[in-house]
Amino acid sequence: MVANKEPLEILANAVSSREAIAHRDIIDDRIRCKHGQGCLDIECIGCPDDLIDAMREEYGAPSNFIEFSAPRAGNVFLDMAKTLANYDFRRRIGTAEVEMRPSGVAVAITPWNSNYGFICGKLSAAIAAGATMVIKPSEMSAIQTHVITECLHAAGLPEGVFNIVTGYGAVVGSALTAHHDVSKITFTGSTATGRSIVRSAAETMKRVTMELGGKSPSLILEDADLDVILPQVLAAGFLNSGQACIAGTRILAPFSKFEEIEARLQEAVKDFKVGNTKDKTVRIGPMVSQKQWDRVQYYIRLGQEEGASLLAGGEGRPEELSQGWFVRPTIFTGVNNNMRIAREEIFGPVLSLIRYRDEDEAVTIANDTDYGLQAQVFSSDISRARRVAGRIEAGRVILNGAPHEPLAPFGGFKQSGFGREFGVFGLEAFLEPRAVLG
Ligand code: NAD
Secondary structure (H helix, E strand, O other), X not given: OEEOOOHXXXXXXXXXXXXXXXXXXXXXXXXXXXXXXXOOOOOXXXXXXXXXXXHHHHHOOOXXXXXXXXXXXXXXXXXXXXXXXXOOOEEEEOOEEEEEEEOOEEEEEOOOOOHHHHHHHHHHHHHHHOXXXXXXXXXXXXXXXXXXXXXXXXXXXXXXXXXXXXXXXXXXXXXXXXXXXXXXXXXXXXXXXXXXXXXXXXXXXXXXXXXXXXXXXXXEOOOOOHHHHHHHHHHHHOXXXXXXXXXXXXEEEEHHHHHHHHHHHHHHHHHOOEOOOOOOOOOEOOOOOHHHHHHHHHHHHHHHHOOOEEEEOOOOXXXXXXXXXXXXXXXXXXXXXXXXXXXXXXXXXXXXXXXXXXXXXXXXXXXXXXXXXXXXXXXXXXXXXXXXXXXXXOOEEEEOOOOOOOOOOEOOOHHHEEOOEOHHHHHHOOEEEEEEEO
16 A cells, blocks of 8 residues: 555556556455455454544534444445455357456545545455556545545555545546546546546546436335335435435425425424534534535525425524534425426535426426436335336435345436446446457
8 A cells, every 4th residue: 555655656556566466366365365465355444433433523424324334334345255256257258258357557536425435335346356546535535534544554455456645636636537557437526527537538548437416306106104204205315414426305295295295394304403413313414614515505595596495494504503514404395396406416405395296297307307326216015116216217216215235236327427336337347358259
């Protein structure tokens, strides 16, 4: 592991280790810890308490989000080991022998929200593929980066497998993503940044995985059990204080039950306590920065100017909090899907309640977005939920709040990105097929 050197010196380390890493025995060396060459069965993440503290201290992540993220940082390595153990790197297709070869040097660029989780997800796939990686974490994630660097260092990964370089995106990130020696970029962040990285990657035809923004619908079908699902709808909308790419920020409610859903949401939102997340009963922490707080306030004003009404929340801080970048959990009603509050990613606890007349209109509204990262469908009839899910344009559709499946692909349709992470799809994102005929 190399850190705190010049970016291009660090890149050179990944380049010079590339061949040695690529040629290690796939199963033995990439999965098992042996001779100090630990890989996917690392116990890195024998430091969950440090990871938990880092997320809480750095941006005030709420406990429920941390409790999901911290153990996952280690589990993604073990999950990737399972994928690798059953993966066929050589196969015969007709007269050809097809070999899946490592991508070479990969650059990973991560956002601040759950920074170490993204680092571990990307690094585990690179290790499994036999690629080396240079990681450029968010400049807003110094604490998470510090803790995860120490954990990974302690895990004793082979020299050159992972290399971390810190700095601003426009300076260090763009130097790495434009560099000739880099053949793969895996990026998680905003759609605007992703677009500029894709443009620069095109110069040298780098392989690119893009995990970008979202404006996910939570589609409530009229037979859904509101007692059960409305708390889930709000939890999905306010996930990570609303600062989550997958947050369910558009709530689609049927005409026949609209007033009832309005009244119940108004009541249920009171359970979402805002404040210092050291208090584990707090469900919504602060915005990551003043800039983000200002942006969220702007959208709350905009929603009112666009003609939506406040069902809950509004501008300013919650009454009991006189300082800190806290936002009142806000739900707009009377929202039309053409309003900017329904189309743009706000990245804060601001939800739009949108009325639909029938299932066809619900699906049309759900799909009428530039994004396509995730959607939720709620119904008491699972086969109906499945049928509706089949019509939704999103990389992941969750039925009735189903639990996470770590080996399933994750990634977006449309401007939420392209490529997939995790499981076999995540592994193949770092592989290049070569066919030998004859
Ligand atoms: P961001 O795009 O501002 O920054 C992400 C990373 O890109 C940072 O490390 C930054 O330094 C780097 N960067 C910035 N400009 C760059 C450039 N020109 N070249 C190379 N790198 C550059 O995003 P953010 O504010 O840190 O994170 C929030 C965004 O991330 C939201 O839009 C959210 O939806 C998205 N996100 C997506 C997923 C997903 O899996 N789809 C997950 C989490 C967050």
